[in-house]
Amino acid sequence: xxxxxxxxxxxxxxxxxxxxxxxxxxxTRKVKARLLLRRGPAVIQPYRDLVRLMRKExxxxxxxxxxxxxxxxxxxxxxxxxxxxxxxxxTGLLFSWSADLIAIVALLGSARFFLALAGLDVGTSFGGIGxxxxxxxxxxxxxxxxxxxxxxxxxAGSTQLSTMAGFLVSPEVGLRVxxxxxxxxxxxxxxxxxxxxxxDNPATHLELxxxxxxxxxxxxxxxxxxxxxxxxxxxxxxxxxxxxxxxxWGLVPPGAPNGLLxxxxxxxxxxxxxxxxxxxxxxxxxxxxxxxxxPEFLGAALMLGLLATLLRxxxxxx
Amino acid sequence: xxxxxxxxxAALMATAALxxxxxxxxxxxxxxxxxxxxxxxxxLAIGLIALLGIHANPSVTTLPxxxxxxxxxxxxxxxxxxxxxxVNLGGAAASLxxxxxxxxxxxxxxxxxxxxxxxxxxxxxxxxxxAFTFLVSWEFMSLSSWALVMAHHRIADNVRAGYLYxxxxxxxxxxxxLTFGLLAGPDGGYAFDxxxxxHPSTTLAASVLILALIGAGSKAGLVPLHVWxxxxxxxxxxxxxxLMSGVMTKVAVYGLVRIVFDLIGTPxxxxxxxxLALGGVTAVMGVxxxxxxxxxxxxxxxHTVENIGIIFIGLGLxxxxxxxxxxxxAALxxxxxxxxxxxxxxxKSLLFFGAGAVLTSTGERDxxxxxxxxxxxxxxxxxxxxxxxxxxxxxxxxxxxxxWLTFQAILLSPQLPSWGLKxxxxxxxxxxxxxxxxxxxxxxxxxxxxxxxxxxxxAAENAHETDRFSLAAMFFLAxxxxxxxxxxxxxxxxLAPVAQGLVGDRMPVQSNVDWLSxxxxxxxxxxxxxxxxxxxxxxxxxxxAWAIHRLASDKLRRAPPWDCGYPEASPATQYTASSFAQxxxxxxxxxxxxAREHVEMPSPGDTRPARFxxxxxxxxxxxxxxxxxxxxxxxxxxxxxxxxxxxxxxxxLVFAALVLLLLVLAIWP
Numbered sequence: 001x002x003x004x005x006x007x008x009x010x011x012x013x014x015x016x017x018x019x020x021x022x023x024x025x026x027x028t029r030k031v032k033a034r035l036l037l038r039r040g041p042a043v044i045q046p047y048r049d050l051v052r053l054m055r056k057e058x059x060x061x062x063x064x065x066x067x068x069x070x071x072x073x074x075x076x077x078x079x080x081x082x083x084x085x086x087x088x089x090x091t092g093l094l095f096s097w098s099a100d101l102i103a104i105v106a107l108l109g110s111a112r113f114f115l116a117l118a119g120l121d122v123g124t125s126f127g128g129i130g131x132x133x134x135x136x137x138x139x140x141x142x143x144x145x146x147x148x149x150x151x152x153x154x155x156a157g158s159t160q161l162s163t164m165a166g167f168l169v170s171p172e173v174g175l176r177v178x179x180x181x182x183x184x185x186x187x188x189x190x191x192x193x194x195x196x197x198x199x200d201n202p203a204t205h206l207e208l209x210x211x212x213x214x215x216x217x218x219x220x221x222x223x224x225x226x227x228x229x230x231x232x233x234x235x236x237x238x239x240x241x242x243x244x245x246x247x248x249w250g251l252v253p254p255g256a257p258n259g260l261l262x263x264x265x266x267x268x269x270x271x272x273x274x275x276x277x278x279x280x281x282x283x284x285x286x287x288x289x290x291x292x293x294x295p296e297f298l299g300a301a302l303m304l305g306l307l308a309t310l311l312r313x314x315x316x317x318x
Numbered sequence: 319x320x321x322x323x324x325x326x327x328a329a330l331m332a333t334a335a336l337x338x339x340x341x342x343x344x345x346x347x348x349x350x351x352x353x354x355x356x357x358x359x360x361x362l363a364i365g366l367i368a369l370l371g372i373h374a375n376p377s378v379t380t381l382p383x384x385x386x387x388x389x390x391x392x393x394x395x396x397x398x399x400x401x402x403x404x405v406n407l408g409g410a411a412a413s414l415x416x417x418x419x420x421x422x423x424x425x426x427x428x429x430x431x432x433x434x435x436x437x438x439x440x441x442x443x444x445x446x447x448x449a450f451t452f453l454v455s456w457e458f459m460s461l462s463s464w465a466l467v468m469a470h471h472r473i474a475d476n477v478r479a480g481y482l483y484x485x486x487x488x489x490x491x492x493x494x495x496l497t498f499g500l501l502a503g504p505d506g507g508y509a510f511d512x513x514x515x516x517h518p519s520t521t522l523a524a525s526v527l528i529l530a531l532i533g534a535g536s537k538a539g540l541v542p543l544h545v546w547x548x549x550x551x552x553x554x555x556x557x558x559x560x561l562m563s564g565v566m567t568k569v570a571v572y573g574l575v576r577i578v579f580d581l582i583g584t585p586x587x588x589x590x591x592x593x594l595a596l597g598g599v600t601a602v603m604g605v606x607x608x609x610x611x612x613x614x615x616x617x618x619x620x621h622t623v624e625n626i627g628i629i630f631i632g633l634g635l636x637x638x639x640x641x642x643x644x645x646x647x648a649a650l651x652x653x654x655x656x657x658x659x660x661x662x663x664x665x666k667s668l669l670f671f672g673a674g675a676v677l678t679s680t681g682e683r684d685x686x687x688x689x690x691x692x693x694x695x696x697x698x699x700x701x702x703x704x705x706x707x708x709x710x711x712x713x714x715x716x717x718x719x720x721x722w723l724t725f726q727a728i729l730l731s732p733q734l735p736s737w738g739l740k741x742x743x744x745x746x747x748x749x750x751x752x753x754x755x756x757x758x759x760x761x762x763x764x765x766x767x768x769x770x771x772x773x774x775x776x777a778a779e780n781a782h783e784t785d786r787f788s789l790a791a792m793f794f795l796a797x798x799x800x801x802x803x804x805x806x807x808x809x810x811x812x813l814a815p816v817a818q819g820l821v822g823d824r825m826p827v828q829s830n831v832d833w834l835s836x837x838x839x840x841x842x843x844x845x846x847x848x849x850x851x852x853x854x855x856x857x858x859x860x861x862x863a864w865a866i867h868r869l870a871s872d873k874l875r876r877a878p879p880w881d882c883g884y885p886e887a888s889p890a891t892q893y894t895a896s897s898f899a900q901x902x903x904x905x906x907x908x909x910x911x912x913a914r915e916h917v918e919m920p921s922p923g924d925t926r927p928a929r930f931x932x933x934x935x936x937x938x939x940x941x942x943x944x945x946x947x948x949x950x951x952x953x954x955x956x957x958x959x960x961x962x963x964x965x966x967x968x969x970x971l972v973f974a975a976l977v978l979l980l981l982v983l984a985i986w987p
Contacts, residue, residue, distance in 0.1 A: 054866060057873035061880070063772060065692040067703070077859035081851065097835065098847035098854075102725055103713055107851070109758060110712040116762045117703075120893065123689065123771030124881040128893025131766065135759035136901035139752070146725070146751035150744065153729050159844040218880055221873075222866045295905045302748070309744040313732050 021232035022046035031280035053225035072226035082107040089264035091162040092254030100159040119215035130214030140298035147305025154312040181308035188301035190238040239275035319377035330438035358409035365402030393447035396815035408565035418787030449498035460487040479549035494533035537570035552615035556674020564667035593634035598749035601627025612895035645823035654723035668795040672702035675784035690773035710758035714852035716802035772889040
């Protein structure tokens with residue numbers, strides 16, 4: 001019985017992230033529009049877009065290969081699995097031990113690998129520019145992420161997200177310099193990974209500095225829908241990750257009474273809303289930077305992560 | 319056991335000798351590669367039996383060969399058995415590949431005799447149990463691979479590569495000779511058992527470590543001793559390139575592990591600093607070099623340098639833990655390094671086979687002349703993609719497992735008491751993370767420019783799928799990448815006797831863990847389950863595909879590319895290998911390679927074409943090798959006068975030398 005319940009909770013989490021992801025994107029867009037004194041599309045507009053894209057036929061470039069058609073499914077699968085492994089409202093889910101934080105980041109790396117290949121498949125210059133810039137950004141963002149993981153793992157003594165969240169919520173953690181540095185670095189990485197301003201602009205389409213949108217330019221119909229959904233899932237994943245590591249209050253530990261799950265769920269939705277709000281605020285208050293300023297931005301994140309790790313190596317209390 | 323293994327090696331040698339006489343015969347290729355395949359499989363089986371079956375009692379034998387009072391000692395213990403598996407797995411795959419690939423060889427007499435000899439040499443190195451046998455077989459391995467590098471000796475680049483390889487190989491052997499000389503001591507206890515029994519002083523052990531690092535590191539491709547590797551490995555025929563990159567570099571790792579972990583005894587803590595720093599620098603430099611290449615085989619060869627760096631990081635951590643008596647942590651780090659040895663031998667062989675298939679099908683190694691091969695060589699493209707994903711450390715394939723274990727080992731290192739290590743290890747961790755992501759960038763480039771996009775030249779236009787032997791070899795290795803990725807526990811358990819023998823502890827037994835996960839330390843600390851990740855990915859991908867095709871649309875229409883409304887007809891407008899790497903070159907290259915971009919723009923009205931050139935400097939070559947080469951050239955010029963002396967002057971020179979030597983002897987205490 002308990003196993004069936006655990007299965008149900010795990011399944012619920014998988015569905016939950018899938019269902020909430022477009023909502024978070026829509027909410028962020030709406031807040032941004034209101035901050036710019038526009039009315040903006042409805043919060044549920046991303047769902048409408050997805051449904052419409054799913055129903056449309058795919059217009060495929062003549063020389064696109066099988067890899068181009070398979071990639072959206074691979075990207076979606078890797079991102080969805082990664083997003084379902086991050087604790088949202090409850091820790092210690094049935095399969096939470098199947099991949100730790102390093103593996104989750106690597107899963108996102110797999111998704112990016114295939115996205116970058118798909119950008120090169122049709123052989124257009126837009127796809128190439130997107131792919132080459134995406135891997136440049138990733139080559140700095142991912143090491144920074146690994147450094148952040150090192151810091152948190154050294155504090156919590158684990159790379160398992162459930163254990164980490166459980167430790168970080170305990171009173172013995174307190175305020176630490178390394179945690180602050182890691183949080184700052186993680187926010188910078190999350191912005192870069194999700195192609196948000198100031199690194200990339202998710203709203204533009206015809207600008208030479210674009211990265212993500214250039215890679216997916218040749219996609220249409222259901223393929224594009226899957227890629228858009230994966231992008232939303234990735235945004236949700238990073239917001240969940242930041243909230244589970246740095247705002248772990250409200251996460252229901254395993255073995256707690258089931259009634260608490262409702263509270264956990266509400267807390268999670270509140271955290272997502274706050275995350276989306278902050279993201280929109282940040283994006284409207286800053287200008288996009290030139291693409292060759294991005295390495296400096298991410299290099300700073302990498303150095304912050306390295307500094308935080310170094311602090312953990314030399315001192316137990318920092 | 320060891321006698322059977324030696325019998326197999328003798329069969330390889332006999333094949334080599336026979337091949338000298340009949341290499342020109344019509345079916346010589348089938349015979350040589352067939353025998354090599356069969357022998358490698360037998361030796362592989364022996365290695366597996368020895369690795370999985372025996373634990374405490376290694377199989378030893380002494381043959382009356384070599385130095386009369388010493389004989390040739392051979393020994394098959396867990397470490398030898400593991401490397402026997404690596405060597406012969408690569409050997410078997412390469413022989414299978416060559417059954418098909420060899421038909422394109424236009425000078426079989428320059429390949430067929432040396433190929434079995436090369437395999438035999440590598441096998442004897444890992445079986446040797448005394449310094450003399452080790453060095454002779456090491457040199458034999460170097461020379462036979464040199465002959466294979468020179469197989470296509472009419473190409474000027476290959477001659478240069480062969481020359482450099484010969485110099486570096488002899489240099490490496492000399493340092494190893496000195497290493498064993500120091501280890502054996504004045505009494506000449508050259509058998510490894512005598513060396514193990516002697517306990518060298520700390521200064522002696524330190525010099526041995528440095529010499530062994532230079533000797534084995536130059537063969538493995540450790541920066542800054544890597545310069546020959548990216549020239550020599552691609553110059554050989556592709557199945558030999560695979561063996562050199564995938565397997566021979568691992569034999570070099572074996573040499574280092576044997577000397578440092580087994581023969582010297584307890585390490586000092588600072589040894590690990592040297593190994594770690596070299597490993598970190600090698601990993602990042604190797605992948606940055608690889609990113610700048612547009613020759614597919616050279617890119618792969620440079621990438622071997624990166625993976626050697628990753629292996630050395632694992633070994634360095636193991637040394638650090640061993641020095642401080644943390645045997646369980648040392649076992650984790652050593653297992654991570656050795657697992658990467660195995661993984662790299664699998665996917666690097668696979669990738670070189672793929673490059674060989676592309677080379678025979680198009681006649682091109684330059685990626686910028688290829689493109690679109692996924693349509694013409696779909697099966698090669700698929701397996702090459704698997705290899706690219708595996709080497710980029712993407713889950714659920716095998717490359718990720720060994721890097722993940724290395725990260726776990728790094729996370730244990732704050733417990734080390736030394737301050738030097740506390741400062742160095744995080745930096746090495748950052749370098750490792752950096753090299754892993756740059757590797758992914760590198761292989762997006764390698765696969766994307768070669769196999770995707772539009773066809774760039776007629777050579778790529780006329781490409782066709784490769785033969786079935788080559789495909790069988792590649793599919794076998796690709797399957798192994800997946801199996802080792804989703805069932806890593808079995809591979810970790812197989813390495814347990816090796817770790818037990820070298821650091822005195824082993825990783826926890828993985829076969830008892832539920833759901834076939836791997837748990838390096840404790841479940842609350844870290845665990846990874848490649849099988850479940852794979853199953854989840856397959857399920858969610860299939861579910862998405864089913865749901866969309868069932869509930870939404872499955873219509874599809876082919877149309878010209880969109881490209882924002884301005885599709886350009888010429889395939890030259892695509893991204894090339896160089897342009898793909900341009901952002902990364904700007905970020906890292908301006909420091910590491912002193913990269914400069916020059917744009918030469920003619921004034922308006924001028925009809926000359928605009929030119930764009932990139933200038934890259936290999937700082938290792940410029941600062942280390944060029945001065946040495948210049949110095950040797952200068953000295954040789956000056957000494958040239960000695961050729962033209964009269965007989966009287968020669969005799970007086972001999973006399974002076976004699977007096978000098980006698981004086982030295984007289985003054986020497």
